[in-house]
Amino acid sequence: MNKATDIKTLRHFIAGDWADAESGATFDVLNPLDDSLYCHAARGTGGDMQKAVGAAKAAFAPYRNTLPKDRELWLLRVAEIMEARKGQLLDCLIDEIGSPFQKAMFEFEKSLTMVRAAAGMCRNVRGETIPSDAPGKFSMSVREPLGVVAVITPFNVPLIKTSRLVCNALALGNTVVHLPSEMAPHLSVLFAEIVAEAGVPAGVYNVVTGLGAEIGDDLTSHKDVDFVTFTGSSLIGQHISEICAKNKTPSTLELGGKSPTVILADVDLDEVMPLAARSIFMFGGQACIGSSRFYVERPLYDDFVKRFSMVAGKVGMGDLRDPNTVIAPIISERQRARVRNHIADAVAKGATVAAGGEWEGNRCQPTLLTDVSDDMTVCRSETFGPVSSIYPIDSYEEGLAKANDTDFGLSSAIFTKDIDKAFHFARNIGAGMCHINGPTIHDEAHVPFGGNGESGVGREGTDADMEAMTELKWITVQL
Helix, strand or coil: CCCHHHCEEECEEECCEEECCCCCCEEEEEECCCCEEEEEEECCCHHHHHHHHHHHHHHHHHHHCCCHHHHHHHHHHHHHHHHHCHHHHHHHHHHHHCCCHHHHHHHHHHHHHHHHHHHHHHHHCCCEEECCCCCCEEEEEEEEECCEEEEECCCCCHHHHHHHHHHHHHHCCCEEEEECCCCCHHHHHHHHHHHHHCCCCCCCEEECCCCHHHHHHHHHCCCCCCEEEEECCHHHHHHHHHHHHHHCCCEEEECCCCEEEEECCCCCHHHHHHHHHHHHHHHHHCCCCCEEEEEEEHHHHHHHHHHHHHHHHHCECCCCCCCCECCCCCCCHHHHHHHHHHHHHHHHCCCEEEECCCEECCEECCEEEECCCCCCHHHHCCCCCCEEEEEEECCHHHHHHHHCCCCCCCCCEEECCCHHHHHHHHHHCCCCCCEECCCCCCCCCCCCECCCHHHEECCECHHHHHHHCEEEEEEEEEC
């Protein structure tokens, strides 16, 4: 698709058919590696979104009554077709959003588990029997789908988020309208092709491409949308939260992060270093769960900075299809400016660049900062690039206090051989996720994935989505 003659124009997928934007307009999607034209995509309008929500609402009544075995079969077919089209999906992840091959493979494999786990949900939509104080009364609860689910996905892991959120909603008997990031529409269009090929009924899954700033509110505020799930920035998440609160629409918001890693003096740095690198450099740091803060106990601090700087200097920045490449291009010029500004502001205010700090094309070198103070933007704001700050601490207690000194609360990690301190940290860190002796970047299909504070509301995952995307109904029978 990088040849002019191969440039595609993506269309909406609504009610089982492909359609141009109501206005006929398109927008350009760029390859972030060199900003070359990757494809054109339909520039959705409010009218397009109305059609998509209408199609999903019309499809809901028959779809909610489909048998578990049918939904299970459709989702398993989705996984089979994904495997058959693996090469195409990998190419899309590499060329549309700049994923290095190893990250694209990680995302593909993880997405397969998401789809298969969703298929397993179909037979577990259960209520319970409930004791009653009334003589001869049989009391029970049943769990029912909500209706139309609005799914808004980000650019950084579009296949993971699409496969999890869309397939979990479908497994439970809901229908979906999907607004993908304007920087990753092709991935969602490919997924729509796969869903259609798998035999999912028309109108059950709908995709509208476009600019979120133009049509996001048309989706989230629609009276026929029964649930909203969004992954993205805290700023936009706050806006969506206000819309949903006004309309009393339940939602799950997975937002930004400033995830800390605490490293105590009793650890073996040989074991820690590769995990620390994974925590921040995977996909060029464009991960909400990336560790942008390292708190290292002082006996290990100098050695850790030295070793981490050496690791950072060796992280692969070659061809994206080379399995040894780790660092991805930063997705857009707007985001590149953010990364540059965070580094420049820190340096201007006295921070030391221990590693990196320079750019190679659209890729920022793996960058480590020391001497970071509270007045620096990078100290508290999410950079969303391969940039992390390293701070010395004099005790475990200081590490915990500093790790909690943030408005965010997504992922966290601690490295120590002291089981008491490890579990104390896990119980007292103000984050939705904590990993002991492991990197902050970790996810599985069935875990409660999400954060607190500015990092969001609610959790994702099979069990969590079962709760969020269905509602309980109480039924009694007087015998």
